Amino acid sequence: LVRLRARLARSQNAFGKTLLGLLSRDTLDDDAWEEIEDTLIGADIGVAVSRQITEALRTRVQVLGTRSVEEVRALLKEELVKQIGPDFDRAVRTEPHGDKPAVVMVVGVNGTGKTTTTGKLARVLVGDGRTVLLGAADTFRAAAADQLQTWGERVGAEVVRKEEGADPASVAFDAVKRGIESKVDTVIVDTAGRLHTKTGLMDELGKVKRVIEKQAAVGEVLLVLDATTGQNGMQQARVFAEVVNITGIVLTKLDGTAKGGIVVQVQRELGVPVKLVGLGEGPDDLAPFEPEAFVDAILG
Numbered sequence: 578l579v580r581l582r583a584r585l586a587r588s589q590n591a592f593g594k595t596l597l598g599l600l601s602r603d604t605l606d607d608d609a610w611e612e613i614e615d616t617l618i619g620a621d622i623g624v625a626v627s628r629q630i631t632e633a634l635r636t637r638v639q640v641l642g643t644r645s646v647e648e649v650r651a652l653l654k655e656e657l658v659k660q661i662g663p664d665f666d667r668a669v670r671t672e673p674h675g676d677k678p679a680v681v682m683v684v685g686v687n688g689t690g691k692t693t694t695t696g697k698l699a700r701v702l703v704g705d706g707r708t709v710l711l712g713a714a715d716t717f718r719a720a721a722a723d724q725l726q727t728w729g730e731r732v733g734a735e736v737v738r739k740e741e742g743a744d745p746a747s748v749a750f751d752a753v754k755r756g757i758e759s760k761v762d763t764v765i766v767d768t769a770g771r772l773h774t775k776t777g778l779m780d781e782l783g784k785v786k787r788v789i790e791k792q793a794a795v796g797e798v799l800l801v802l803d804a805t806t807g808q809n810g811m812q813q814a815r816v817f818a819e820v821v822n823i824t825g826i827v828l829t830k831l832d833g834t835a836k837g838g839i840v841v842q843v844q845r846e847l848g849v850p851v852k853l854v855g856l857g858e859g860p861d862d863l864a865p866f867e868p869e870a871f872v873d874a875i876l877g
């Protein structure tokens with residue numbers, strides 16, 4: 578959490594600073610409140626929620642008659658934490674059940690950071706003393722399997738892969754089969770993220786999931802979203818949510834954006850919690866998502 582805070586503070590993520598600046602103006606007239614709302618919208622929080630937060634703040638500031646920076650910050654923090662939803666279960670299900678490994682599917686559009694997230698998650702688990710196997714079911718992107726292989730060697734996880742262009746479902750099947758045979762704790766399957774057509778995607782991910790489920794339960798389907806892509810990312814998230822049952826969101830590249838507000842939007846719309854955040858390209862740059870620490874970070 579300290580790391581989450583430090584990383585986000587170092588990034589351009591502090592739209593909260595702009596808000597606090599606006600809130601500490603001498604007069605808070607309609608224009609000022611509009612600017613506050615615009616700042617929230619600009620941070621990708623979403624129009625409706627931005628209005629809601631602004632109205633709530635406006636009422637509370639008026640009722641309390643307060644203008645002290647500390648009090649205003651506390652009110653803003655409270656409103657933001659409320660919107661981010663502190664009561665989601667954000668645990669990532671990686672515990673084996675019986676003699677079967679836990680299976681985690683990692684889905685999302687290419688370039689969002691799926692393979693990197695798969696590697697980083699493996700690193701966390703291996704660091705906790707778990708055995709992990711990685712399935713390179715992104716057979717579409719040329720370098721994906723090599724990239725995953727490198728991660729596997731780096732973190733100490735076996736990698737199951739096939740030739741480029743192989744059927745992703747057959748790789749997933751083999752990975753889980755091998756994982757069961759070698760009694761690993763967790764199998765993480767990196768999938769291909771071609772957003773060709775909705776039915777194409779649905780067929781592909783559906784098939785991957787079905788062949789896995791012939792052997793072991795899929796405990797998590799993590800959707801990887803690039804925080805820097807804003808509304809485009811939201812649109813992608815909607816498509817994935819329609820084709821596969823997502824259990825958690827990984828928001829990557831939070832280190833490179835001032836728009837962390839996408840957290841609020843994506844959770845509200847999909848009803849699924851952000852469970853992990855990506856804070857860089859390195860092996861240790863994955864952190865559990867913690868709403869309070871996150872809000873503290875964006876408020877600077």
Ligand code: GDP
Nearest residue numbers: 687688689690691692693829830855856857858
């Ligand atoms: P994939 O196509 O979805 O598997 O995406 P990759 O895992 O190959 O990642 C695409 C690029 O984003 C790579 O250059 C990664 O190093 C980079 N990347 C992934 N996660 C993060 C993150 O949290 N922060 C930053 N700054 N870069 C990231």
